[in-house]
Every structure is written in structure tokens, then in C-alpha cells.
Amino acid sequence: MEERLPRSPGGWTVISEGPQKNKLIRLARLLLIPAPSFANIDTGRQTGIDLSICLEPQVSHAKARDTSRGSSFSAKPFYTSDTPAKGIERNWKILASALEITLQWPRSPVSTGSGHPSPAGWGGGCIWYLERRVTRESPRRFLHLLRNVNQQWVTFQHFNFLRHMYVTQLNRSLKQQIKPKPEPAESPFLEKTSLDEAKAEICEMRPLVPPSLSLSRKPSEKALIELEPTSVIEGSIDLGKETKEEKQWKEMKLRVDDLPGILARLSKIKLTALVVSTTSAGFALAPAPFDWSCFLLTFVGTGLASCAANSINQFFEVPFDSNMNRTKNRPLVRGQISPLLAVSFATCCAVPGVALLTWGVNPLTGALGLFNIFLYTCCYTPLKRVSIANTWVGAVVGAIPPVMGWTAATGSLDAGACLLGGILYSWQFPHFNALSWGLREDYSRGGYCMMSVTHPALCRRVALRHCLALLAMCVAAPALDVTTWTFPVIALPINLYISYLGFRFYRDADRKSSRKLFFCSLWHLPLLLLLMLTCKRRAGEEGTGAPQS
Amino acid sequence: MAPRRPAKRLVTALCRAFSGRGCQLAPKRGAERRDAAPSRVSRFCPPRKSRHDWIGPPDKYSNLRPIHFYIPENESPLEQKLRELRQETQEWNQQFWADQNLTFHKEKEEFVHSRLKAKGLDLRTASGQKATLNAEEMAEFYKEFLSKNFQKHMYYNRDWYKRNFAITFFMGKVALERIWNKLRPKQKKTSS
Numbered sequence: 001m002e003e004r005l006p007r008s009p010g011g012w013t014v015i016s017e018g019p020q021k022n023k024l025i026r027l028a029r030l031l032l033i034p035a036p037s038f039a040n041i042d043t044g045r046q047t048g049i050d051l052s053i054c055l056e057p058q059v060s061h062a063k064a065r066d067t068s069r070g071s072s073f074s075a076k077p078f079y080t081s082d083t084p085a086k087g088i089e090r091n092w093k094i095l096a097s098a099l100e101i102t103l104q105w106p107r108s109p110v111s112t113g114s115g116h117p118s119p120a121g122w123g124g125g126c127i128w129y130l131e132r133r134v135t136r137e138s139p140r141r142f143l144h145l146l147r148n149v150n151q152q153w154v155t156f157q158h159f160n161f162l163r164h165m166y167v168t169q170l171n172r173s174l175k176q177q178i179k180p181k182p183e184p185a186e187s188p189f190l191e192k193t194s195l196d197e198a199k200a201e202i203c204e205m206r207p208l209v210p211p212s213l214s215l216s217r218k219p220s221e222k223a224l225i226e227l228e229p230t231s232v233i234e235g236s237i238d239l240g241k242e243t244k245e246e247k248q249w250k251e252m253k254l255r256v257d258d259l260p261g262i263l264a265r266l267s268k269i270k271l272t273a274l275v276v277s278t279t280s281a282g283f284a285l286a287p288a289p290f291d292w293s294c295f296l297l298t299f300v301g302t303g304l305a306s307c308a309a310n311s312i313n314q315f316f317e318v319p320f321d322s323n324m325n326r327t328k329n330r331p332l333v334r335g336q337i338s339p340l341l342a343v344s345f346a347t348c349c350a351v352p353g354v355a356l357l358t359w360g361v362n363p364l365t366g367a368l369g370l371f372n373i374f375l376y377t378c379c380y381t382p383l384k385r386v387s388i389a390n391t392w393v394g395a396v397v398g399a400i401p402p403v404m405g406w407t408a409a410t411g412s413l414d415a416g417a418c419l420l421g422g423i424l425y426s427w428q429f430p431h432f433n434a435l436s437w438g439l440r441e442d443y444s445r446g447g448y449c450m451m452s453v454t455h456p457a458l459c460r461r462v463a464l465r466h467c468l469a470l471l472a473m474c475v476a477a478p479a480l481d482v483t484t485w486t487f488p489v490i491a492l493p494i495n496l497y498i499s500y501l502g503f504r505f506y507r508d509a510d511r512k513s514s515r516k517l518f519f520c521s522l523w524h525l526p527l528l529l530l531l532m533l534t535c536k537r538r539a540g541e542e543g544t545g546a547p548q549s
Numbered sequence: 550m551a552p553r554r555p556a557k558r559l560v561t562a563l564c565r566a567f568s569g570r571g572c573q574l575a576p577k578r579g580a581e582r583r584d585a586a587p588s589r590v591s592r593f594c595p596p597r598k599s600r601h602d603w604i605g606p607p608d609k610y611s612n613l614r615p616i617h618f619y620i621p622e623n624e625s626p627l628e629q630k631l632r633e634l635r636q637e638t639q640e641w642n643q644q645f646w647a648d649q650n651l652t653f654h655k656e657k658e659e660f661v662h663s664r665l666k667a668k669g670l671d672l673r674t675a676s677g678q679k680a681t682l683n684a685e686e687m688a689e690f691y692k693e694f695l696s697k698n699f700q701k702h703m704y705y706n707r708d709w710y711k712r713n714f715a716i717t718f719f720m721g722k723v724a725l726e727r728i729w730n731k732l733r734p735k736q737k738k739t740s741s
Contacts, residue, residue, distance in 0.1 A: 208671070248606040249593055251704065252616070316718075319642055323612045334603035335614055339713065340720035385706050440684070444691035445653045448704035453691050511684060 093348025096307035199460060252335050262331045266314055266342060267307035267349070275306045275401045281529040282420050285482060285536055291409070296407040297360040302401060304353025305369040312377040315339055322387075324442045357404075365408045372400045390452045391462075395428035416482045423473050423528070429466035430502055431521040433459045437505075437514035460506040463517065467502035470528075472493040477532065487535035498524050593617055611646035615639065627726055631719040638712045645705055653694065660690045 279302045283295055314321065314332050318339075321327035331337045350373060358366025376397045383390040399421040406417035419541065436452040437459070443450045451459035474491045477483045501520050505513040595603045595617055603617040616639060618632050663681055665672060674680050 041564050104674065244607065244637075246593060249595070249603050249617070250605075251595070251599055252602040252604050310570065316710070316713070318615075318713075319613060319646060322614070323646060328607070330611070333614070335602075335616065338720065339717045340724065371714055382706070382710075385702060440688060444695045447695065447698060449695065449699075453688070453695055454693075456688055509685065 020305070077373055225428065250335070252338075254337065257407050263345060266311050266331045266337060266345065267311040268314075269307075271310060272303055272306040275398075276303045277526075278398075278424060278529070279401040279405035279408075280531065282402030282417070283409045284405075284533055285402075285420060285480070286406045286409035286416065287537070288409040294361060294408060298358055298365065298405060301353050301357035301361065301365070301369065302404060304349040304356070305373055306401075308346040308350035308353060309373045309376040311342050311349070312373075313381050315342045315346070316377070316381050320446050320448070323446050324439075326439065326442070353480050357408075361408045362411050364411065364413065365404050368400055368404045368407065372397060372404075377402075384448050384450075386449060388449050388454055388458075390449065391429070391432060391451055394432065395425045398428045399425035415480045419473060419477060419480050419482055423470060424525075426466040426469040426473065427521065427525050430463045430498065430505075430517055431525075433463040434505060434514045434521065435516035437509075438511055454510065460509055464499070464502040464506040467495075467499040471499060474528070478537070481537050483532055483535040484537055487532060490535070494527055569719055591633065595619070608643060608647070611643045612650065613639075613643055613646055615643070625723075627719070628723050631716070631723050634712070634719060635716055638716060641712075642709075649698075657687075657690060658695060660687075 080193065139277070142396045190422050221419050237496060276299055280295070283298055314330055317327075318332050322333045332339065332342055354370050354373075357369045375393065380390055380393045380397055383393055401419045402424055403413070403421040405414055406420060410417075433452065436450050440450075440453050442448075443453050451462065471492075474495055475486055475488045478485045498517070498520050501513070501517045507513075553708050593603070593605060599621060600621065605615045605617070607614050616635070618636060619634065621628070624632070661680075661682055662672065664686060665680055670680060672680055
């Protein structure tokens with residue numbers, strides 16, 4: 001038997017399609033609202049089953065029926081401007097998404113238009129739509145009517161665990177109880193909360209629920225408001241939490257279309273690109289005619305060697321990377337690729353890379369490439385956890401690529417190559433020391449031995465020292481016939497600037513100066529290399545004294 | 550299909566909840582946290598049809614992601630050995646890092662409290678936030694913590710490298726074994 005809802009002017013209705021109805025019933029129960037009542041609404045506009053959820057305590061509770069014609073019940077979550085509407089919206093949305101119902105909350109509360117006097121505290125009603133996710137059904141699904149809220153309100157428990165606000169109203173007067181949480185807790189429906197926190201909150205909440213639940217006008221309604229929902233809440237919150245947590249579990253199945261992205265991250269492709277660009281600069285600066293085929297072979301060979309070295313580095317450092325913010329999204333940490341595959345990939349890059357360098361370019365470059373891979377993976381990576389000497393080893397690792405570029409072009413290791421290597425070596429210190437200044441906590445917790453943690457004064461001294469060394473080496477460049485004398489002159493401003501920042505870092509030793517130095521180092525090196533290239537000493541020019549443009 | 554499963558699970562569990570089962574009290578976490586890693590993993594059940602391992606979100610204390618290992622019906626002894634090694638390494642790792650992180654935070658709190666007391670400051674600022682020391686003061690703590698735990702880290706590094714190599718080596722062996730098994734029936738067919 002269906003009965004008409006007493007259509008109060010304050011009520012509002014939501015119309016949705018039939019199979020959603022049971023979900024809506026559950027949703028209503030989850031929110032500790034009385035079982036909805038059902039009535040037929042013939043709006044003349046519906047195309048399927050229409051229903052609306054009613055949250056009114058005094059409305060009679062007719063059984064829900066799955067009639068094809070549909071049944072309807074009206075729903076109005078009462079809230080006032082005192083209640084945090086955003087929080088309600090969020091929690092409804094999260095609950096509904098767990099049940100595969102989409103809710104939309106209106107941007108602003110729609111004003112009540114029926115002319116009933118709304119108390120000052122009322123914020124109005126809200127419109128919400130219920131949409132089906134499956135698009136098989138008829139396109140026209142939902143109609144909703146906004147109604148003024150003027151009815152007997154209902155106790156509404158707001159799932160905001162941060163504030164634990166219970167909105168209660170008694171005889172149309174508004175009363176709010178705020179129960180402050182002893183320790184910060186998050187809503188169980190937020191992604192990162194842990195299950196145990198939610199459960200602990202429920203244990204705390206339970207004793208409060210019975211007394212605070214509503215007292216409606218009709219005492220009989222009390223019985224209707226079931227406190228059994230506490231187990232529902234807990235069950236549902238558990239399930240909400242578990243569902244959320246379950247959703248975060250990923251199958252460790254390698255998908256072929258993800259592979260390029262994963263391998264790019266595994267090989268630290270951006271760092272590899274930087275390394276290869278320093279190699280190219282070394283190649284271009286070498287006093288030899290520019291040979292495109294040789295250049296390309298060097299380019300590819302160095303890139304492959306760098307990819308291999310980076311992959312092995314990540315393979316070694318999985319648990320450490322998991323614990324540092326900077327590195328916790330790497331592919332091996334996230335389980336997107338297996339260690340075996342990472343090692344295989346590294347081998348598949350190293351072998352062709354070194355072979356290409358050895359037989360495609362020259363054996364010296366190949367040997368340097370192999371040495372660099374060894375230095376990075378077998379010396380630098382383990383040394384990071386043993387002694388601060390790792391920084392110096394790492395600087396050598398960074399200095400070798402431009403030397404490789406030079407030897408690829410000229411075939412020999414001469415003064416110019418060493419100078420270029422020296423410039424890159426010196427650059428590493430302000431760059432890395434400034435970066436590590438802000439990561440001291442992570443390094444300490446992860447067990448990394450870095451100068452910034454164990455010897456902070458040395459860290460800053462070394463950074464400044466090497467900024468000045470950069471200046472000196474830029475002056476030495478024309479003396480070694482690498483560039484013309486214009487180079488140290490035009491490079492002076494940027495060298496002075498980085499030295500100044502190095503001095504500030506040395507003196508102030510704070511986060512601000514370290515960040516400034518780090519960011520300066522990022523643009524200083526490319527610019528320096530570019531200036532070197534523009535001032536390159538062309539073949540056939542005089543050694544010293546004659547300034548060439 | 551994937552979105553349906555969680556919803557179905559939620560719905561069936563809701564039905565169970567509605568039937569009036571008693572509430573379950575939250576298991577007391579804290580000291581047992583470290584040993585809870587295996588039970589935490591086992592709470593998740595991958596779908597029946599899946600034939601792969603599943604990896605979960607980072608653990609709250611150790612920041613390592615737990616893996617739920619798939620046990621195939623025809624698991625060979627080598628595969629079993631690999632799985633057990635991985636499981637054991639995972640537990641050992643979780644234990645170490647949970648311990649490490651908890652110790653770090655605890656000692657950091659103690660350090661901050663002792664320094665604030667020495668300075669005569671309150672533990673909370675006027676606005677109610679927790680008072681913190683600046684980076685330079687914390688640097689002393691970081692240095693001390695690192696040197697105190699140096700030996701522990703050395704042992705851990707050594708063990709971790711050994712286990713990592715062993716796991717990768719066994720993975721290689723298992724992969725070769727599987728390839729060999731796939732090829733062998735074909736060989737038998739061609740020979741007969």
C-alpha cells in the first residue's frame with residue numbers, strides 16, 4: 001500500500017531511478033536518519049521510478065517497494081548555516097561514492113521560495129541529484145525539487161570526526177554540541193587515514209551517540225530512531241575505510257603501455273638528459289671538427305650508460321627511497337616493476353651503451369663510461385650510507401661525462417678535458433650541498449651520511465670554496481686554449497653572483513640562502529656552458545693575447 | 550568489473566551489519582604494531598581471479614608498501630623458496646623501518662621538549678600549535694641520531710644488499726625455470 005507523503009512546504013524531494021532506492025535506504029541509515037518513508041509521487045515528469053528520501057521522523061514508515069512504477073520518499077537533510085555544509089557535502093559524497101551513487105551538492109544554498117518564514121539559523125535546503133553510473137538506463141533520470149525546510153527537523157549526525165559536531169534541535173531551537181577530540185583524528189573516509197584511528201574514534205563515539213540522539217516531538221519516534229546504527233556506523237566506517245584501503249591495493253601486473261613511463265622514471269630520464277647535455281657540451285667544445293655521426297654515437301652511448309647507472313642505483317635503494325619524501329614515488333618503491341626487470345633493463349642499457357662507446361667512438365670513451373657506471377653504482381651508492389666522502393665521489397661521477405664528450409671528439413685526454421671536468425666537479429658542490437641542507441631530517445632518519453648532517457660547517461665551507469674555484473677555472477679556460485679571453489669577462493657576473501650566494505649560505509646557514517644557492521646553480525651551469533661555447537677558440541686562431549669574438 | 554567488487558563487498562557487509570552483529574572493538578595498536586605487519590597484509594584479500602601479487606599503500610610506520618604474494622597451485626620448490634624469502638625480507642624490513650621511524654620521532658620529541666624546557670619555553674605556542682625548534686637546533690639532534698645509529702645501519706645495509714641480491718638471483722632462476730618448463734612440453738611434442 002502506498003501512501004502520499006504529507007507534503008510539507010518545507011520538504012524537498014529527490015527523484016531517482018528504482019534500483020538506486022535500496023542504496024538510498026542504506027545511505028539514509030548510515031547517516032542515522034530514520035528509515036525513509038515512501039509514497040508515490042506523480043510528478044508527471046518522471047520517466048522511470050522516482051523516489052525521494054525523507055528524513056522526517058514523524059513521517060510514517062511505509063515499506064519500500066520495488067514497484068516498477070516506483071515509489072518515492074522525500075529527503076531533506078536539515079542543516080543550518082551553523083553546520084559546516086562543506087563537511088556534510090563531503091561526507092555524503094564519500095558515502096555515496098562507496099555505494100556507487102553520485103551526489104551533487106549545489107554551489108550555494110538555494111533560497112527558500114515558498115514564503116515560509118525561515119528561522120535565522122536555517123541556511124536553506126539543498127538540491128541533490130542522484131545519478132546512476134551505468135549509462136544503460138534511460139538518459140533522463142533525475143528530477144529534484146527543492147523545498148523549503150520547515151518541518152520538524154531531525155537529528156542529524158554529522159560525520160566530521162575532526163570536530164565531532166552534533167547538531168541537535170529540540171523544539172525548533174538549535175543546539176550544538178561540540179565534542180573536541182583529545183587527539184587529532186581524520187575522517188575515516190579520507191584517503192590516508194588508518195583503520196585503527198577510525199576504530200578508536202568509534203569506540204569513543206559510541207557512548208555519546210545514545211544520549212545525544214534526537215528528541216523529536218513525538219516520543220514514539222525515539223524508538224524509531226535506532227541506535228543499532230552504531231554498529232552500522234562502525235561496520236560501515238570499517239568498510240568505508242577498508243574499501244578505501246582496498247582500492248589502494250594494486251595488482252603487480254606489468255602493463256605494456258605503462259612500461260615506457262615506468263622505465264623513464266627508473267632511469268631518471270631528466271637527470272640522464274642533463275648528463276647527456278654536458279657530454280654534448282664537452283664534445284662541442286673540443287678542438288676538433290664536429291662530426292655528426294660520432295656525436296650521435298656518443299650521445300646515445302652516454303645516455304644508455306647513464307640510464308643503466310640510475311636504474312641500478314634505484315634497485316639498491318628501495319627501502320631508503322620509500323622513507324624519503326623526495327624519492328617515495330619511484331617505480332621500484334611503488335612496485336610497478338620487479339627488481340629482476342630493473343636489473344635486466346640496466347644490463348640491456350649498459351651493454352649496448354658501453355659497446356657503442358668503445359667500438360663506435362673510441363676505447364677511451366668506452367672505458368670512461370664503464371668506469372663511471374662502476375663509480376656511481378658500486379662506490380657512490382653504498383658510500384652514501386657509510387661516509388661523507390660520497391659527495392666527492394659523486395662530484396667525480398658528474399665530472400666525467402663532459403670529459404667523455406671531449407675524448408669522443410679528440411680521442412685523447414688533454415688539459416682542456418680536465419678543465420671541463422674540473423668545472424663540472426666544482427659545480428657539484430654548491431649544487432648538492434645547498435640541496436642537502438633542506439633534507440637533513442630525511443637523511444638523518446634514513447641513515448645517510450651527508451656533510452650537511454654530520455659536518456654542517458664543512459658543508460658550507462666546501463660550497464663556498466668551490467664557487468670561488470669555478471671563478472678561477474673560468475679564468476684558466478683561455479689560458480688552456482679552450483676559449484677566448486672574452487669568456488672569463490662575460491662569465492664574471494654570473495660567477496660573482498653564485499660566489500656571493502655561496503658566501504651568504506656560508507654566513508647565514510639557513511634554508512633561505514641554501515635554496516637560493518641551489519636554484520642559482522640550476523641556471524648557472526647551462527648558461528656557463530653556453531657562454532663557453534660561444535667563446536670557443538676556433539681552430540687556427542692564435543693562442544693568447546688576440547681577442548677573438 | 551573492478552568498481553563493482555568493492556561496492557558488493559560493502560553492500561554485503563552492510564547487510565551483515567544490519568542484522569545486528571555486535572560492534573567490534575578496535576584492536577589495541579601501538580606496541581604490537583610491529584608484529585602487525587603480517588596480519589595487516591592478510592586483511593586484504595585479492596580477487597580470486599587474480600594471478601599476481603598485490604602491493605598496497607605505504608605502511609603508516611615503516612613507509613614500506615606491503616606485498617600480498619600470490620601462491621599458484623603448481624608452485625615449484627624454487628618458487629616457494631623465493632616467495633618465502635620475499636615474505637621474510639618484507640617482514641624484516643617493515644620491522645626495522647617501523648622501529649627506526651618510531652624511535653626517531655620519539656627521540657625527536659624528547660629532544661624538543663628538553664630544549665624547550667631548558668629555554669624555559671612552553672610546549673605550545675600562544676596559538677595552540679606545538680612549539681618547534683629552528684633548523685639549526687634540530688641539526689644537533691640529527692647529527693647525534695645519525696652517529697648513534699651508525700652501527701645499526703651498517704648491519705642493516707649489509708643484510709639488505711645480501712637479501713636484495715638473493716631475491717633478484719632467485720627471481721632470475723624462477724624466470725628461467727618457467728621458460729624452460731614452457732619450452733619442454735613443446736620439445737617433447739616435437740621429439741615424439
